Amino acid sequence: MRTIIDLPEDQLEKLAKLCVAERISRAEAIRRAVGRLLEEREAENVRRSRALAEAFGAWKHMGIDTDAYLAEIRAEWDRDESGDGCSSTARS
Numbered sequence: 001m002r003t004i005i006d007l008p009e010d011q012l013e014k015l016a017k018l019c020v021a022e023r024i025s026r027a028e029a030i031r032r033a034v035g036r037l038l039e040e041r042e043a044e045n046v047r048r049s050r051a052l053a054e055a056f057g058a059w060k061h062m063g064i065d066t067d068a069y070l071a072e073i074r075a076e077w078d079r080d081e082s083g084d085g086c087s088s089t090a091r092s
Contacts (some may be wrong), residue, residue, distance in 0.1 A: 005030070 019029050
């Protein structure tokens with residue numbers, strides 16, 4: 001498939017030098033660059049998926065009721081430290 005792209009002059013000059021040094025066409029250089037970008041993205045997605053899979057259930061062995069724990073933590077956000085019934089944002 002053919003496509004048209006716009007490149008800044010400095011990138012075009014560097015690309016031309018690279019193509020001469022590598023003895024490849026501009027189209028081939030761009031195909032390689034796009035291929036490398038897509039491979040890097042896929043590798044990053046795989047790394048993220050693995051990290052999420054490893055982290056999932058990390059607290060399971062701790063025997064904590066996560067619903068109760070989260071409710072307790074969230075309650076800390078709502079506590080009124082002044083005792084006047086107003087949150088700090090309402091007093092401002």
